Amino acid sequence: MKIASGFTASVGNTPLIRLRGPSEATGCEILGKAEFMNPGGSVKDRAARGIIEAAEARGELKPGGIVVEGTAGNTGIGLAHVCNERGYRCVIVMPDNQSAEKYRLLEMLGAEVHKVPTVPYSNPNQYQKVAGRLASLLPNAIWSNQFDNTANRDAHFRTTGPEIWEQTEGRVSAFVAASGTGGTFAGVSDYLKQQNPKIRCVLADPPGSSLYEYVKNGALKATGSGSITEGIGIGRVTANLATAKIDDAVHIEDSETVSYVYRLLHEEGLFLGSTSGINVAAAVRVARELGPGHTIVTVLCDGGAKYQSRLFNPEWLAQKGLAQYATSPAAGREPINLEKALVA
Numbered sequence: 603m604k605i606a607s608g609f610t611a612s613v614g615n616t617p618l619i620r621l622r623g624p625s626e627a628t629g630c631e632i633l634g635k636a637e638f639m640n641p642g643g644s645v646k647d648r649a650a651r652g653i654i655e656a657a658e659a660r661g662e663l664k665p666g667g668i669v670v671e672g673t674a675g676n677t678g679i680g681l682a683h684v685c686n687e688r689g690y691r692c693v694i695v696m697p698d699n700q701s702a703e704k705y706r707l708l709e710m711l712g713a714e715v716h717k718v719p720t721v722p723y724s725n726p727n728q729y730q731k732v733a734g735r736l737a738s739l740l741p742n743a744i745w746s747n748q749f750d751n752t753a754n755r756d757a758h759f760r761t762t763g764p765e766i767w768e769q770t771e772g773r774v775s776a777f778v779a780a781s782g783t784g785g786t787f788a789g790v791s792d793y794l795k796q797q798n799p800k801i802r803c804v805l806a807d808p809p810g811s812s813l814y815e816y817v818k819n820g821a822l823k824a825t826g827s828g829s830i831t832e833g834i835g836i837g838r839v840t841a842n843l844a845t846a847k848i849d850d851a852v853h854i855e856d857s858e859t860v861s862y863v864y865r866l867l868h869e870e871g872l873f874l875g876s877t878s879g880i881n882v883a884a885a886v887r888v889a890r891e892l893g894p895g896h897t898i899v900t901v902l903c904d905g906g907a908k909y910q911s912r913l914f915n916p917e918w919l920a921q922k923g924l925a926q927y928a929t930s931p932a933a934g935r936e937p938i939n940l941e942k943a944l945v946a
Contacts, residue, residue: 629894650680652757758789784843
């Protein structure tokens with residue numbers, strides 16, 4: 603019997619799940635790394651653990667210290683868990699356009715949450731920059747700086763990449779994932795490329811992000827005006843992403859993302875967030891480009907519970923013009939009449 607010693611010891615070693623529908627449709631093995639099964643519920647648990655352990659090792663984070671971060675949610679959630687385990691105070695700065703469930707969850711975890719207006723990265727009041735300034739003003743505090751702190755990327759190089767290589771027994775043909783901080787994509791792609799340079803590493807990018815054009819044409823230029831996805835898509839190259847081994851990029855519209863989120867739920871039984879939808883949509887695109895017989899690995903980043911008020915809200919989707927892509931087998935189904943059923 604193997605017993606994990608606390609929260610951080612239980613992060614990682616998530617399974618690869620074969621996605622039956624996408625695999626059968628493409629003739630490839632499309633596998634999702636089940637990062638929603640981490641103890642804090644997302645892939646960001648790995649970055650949170652790696653960042654805090656690196657700060658401790660450097661002597662920057664001392665007992666009773668404060669961890670400050672600017673986040674769209676999941677990294678903050680992971681940090682809050684690790685801070686609770688290790689006795690640190692967690693202070694989170696978030697843009698005010700995220701799902702309400704994320705704010706509530708962070709507060710329930712004991713984090714101090716500060717919402718700031720959503721502004722471009724060039725603005726000094728952008729949430730990441732506010733977090734950095736706040737950390738510099740607080741005693742015994744660090745700014746975890748997930749976007750440009752390469753402890754994020756290193757965590758995935760040490761853990762996620764090797765796990766994928768071992769779980770596929772080295773038979774992975776391509777790795778496909780979206781990028782927010784770039785840590786997951788860079789760490790995994792760097793490791794896999796070291797094992798086999800022929801593995802194709804493809805970045806999935808939502809509307810409003812500049813990374814698709816950056817990969818395709820070398821220029822940071824937004825494709826489309828914006829996306830319903832949260833925590834991915836960016837207008838700059840972070841320190842984590844700067845060294846990533848990127849072979850290609852695919853642009854995925856929100857309609858396709860929503861469609862795959864609901865297919866994952868109703869066909870695979872997986873209740874996941876929008877980043878998982880874009881990742882699987884992109885993996886299918888890459889599988890069709892490569893042709894049958896290949897093994898494509900992507901990331902199932904987090905669960906869907908944090909997005910109930912948006913992604914799983916028919917009224918909100920209708921406002922975004924996306925309701926028709928949220929198909930359900932229950933649509934049009936005659937509900938059971940309980941009284942009649944029991945009498946019969």
